Amino acid sequence: MRQTDNKSQYKLEPRQIGKVNGRGMWTLYTKEVRRFLSVWLQTVMAPIITTLLFLAIFYLALGGAVREINGMPFILFLAPGLLAMTVVQNAFANTSSSIIVSKIQGNIVDVLMPPLNARELTIAYAAGGITRGVFVGLGVYAALKLFVDLPIEHPLWTMYFVFSAAMMLALLGMVGGIWAQKFDHMSAMTNFLITPLSFLSGTFYSIDRLPEFWQQVTLFNPFFHMINGIRYGFIGVADVSVTMGALFLACFNVFLLIVVHAMIKRGYKLRP
Numbered sequence: 001m002r003q004t005d006n007k008s009q010y011k012l013e014p015r016q017i018g019k020v021n022g023r024g025m026w027t028l029y030t031k032e033v034r035r036f037l038s039v040w041l042q043t044v045m046a047p048i049i050t051t052l053l054f055l056a057i058f059y060l061a062l063g064g065a066v067r068e069i070n071g072m073p074f075i076l077f078l079a080p081g082l083l084a085m086t087v088v089q090n091a092f093a094n095t096s097s098s099i100i101v102s103k104i105q106g107n108i109v110d111v112l113m114p115p116l117n118a119r120e121l122t123i124a125y126a127a128g129g130i131t132r133g134v135f136v137g138l139g140v141y142a143a144l145k146l147f148v149d150l151p152i153e154h155p156l157w158t159m160y161f162v163f164s165a166a167m168m169l170a171l172l173g174m175v176g177g178i179w180a181q182k183f184d185h186m187s188a189m190t191n192f193l194i195t196p197l198s199f200l201s202g203t204f205y206s207i208d209r210l211p212e213f214w215q216q217v218t219l220f221n222p223f224f225h226m227i228n229g230i231r232y233g234f235i236g237v238a239d240v241s242v243t244m245g246a247l248f249l250a251c252f253n254v255f256l257l258i259v260v261h262a263m264i265k266r267g268y269k270l271r272p
Contacts, residue, residue, distance in 0.1 A: 032128025080234040081203035091133030092169040099177025118265035129170025158233030165226040171256035
């Protein structure tokens with residue numbers, strides 16, 4: 001409140017937040033982080049165990065100790081791909097589940113009412129998804145190191161592609177969470193878009209084994225550039241130029257940022 005005249009009359013005015021509501025963004029971000037940490041057995045430990053099971057299955061089924069791809073043991077080629085898949089799956093799950101659950105339970109209004117604009121909501125939600133993806137990725141890397149001598153040949157490239165991959169799927173999760181009206185819609189997006197793109201991205205194979213036509217098609221799959229870049233960062237092997245992949249992911253993430261910002265600003269399927 002502030003005094004408005006000599007008669008000591010006071011007038012209520014809204015609190016001035018400033019150009020950027022940093023405290024609001026931080027509050028929403030910490031809420032998203034605490035949400036997944038509160039069930040860490042499900043959100044952190046379960047993906048680590050699942051990744052190790054994938055590693056064991058492929059090692060036993062395909063002879064990981066003997067078989068080679070691009071002149072290196074298959075198990076070493078496989079490990080970065082499994083880590084990348086875990087990062088993106090968890091980044092996607094964090095933002096998509098948070099938004100769709102809030103919509104179904106009817107408490108999405110608690111996020112829309114505070115003085116947070118579309119840009120601030122986008123940043124806070126995306127940062128929460130990135131944090132979960134990277135956090136789980138670090139746990140998976142520590143677990144993989146117990147069984148695979150997984151180096152980090154190019155640390156800067158590794159950090160860039162892990163962060164870009166987590167950001168891409170966090171934003172896609174926001175698109176899915178905003179678009180979906182029920183869990184069936186979210187499952188459809190996961191089963192018919194996210195899973196096929198991730199499994200057909202070179203996680204388990206080198207695209208050199210594909211026919212020429214499908215190699216060219218794969219180059220338009222952002223998941224491929226994500227996997228290719230992370231693999232290069234760890235073991236120094238890439239199917240295509242990592243610089244091209246880095247630019248591709250940067251452009252794709254900018255596009256997703258614009259889309260998510262526009263959806264939130266319009267209140268698309270968020271407001272009654």
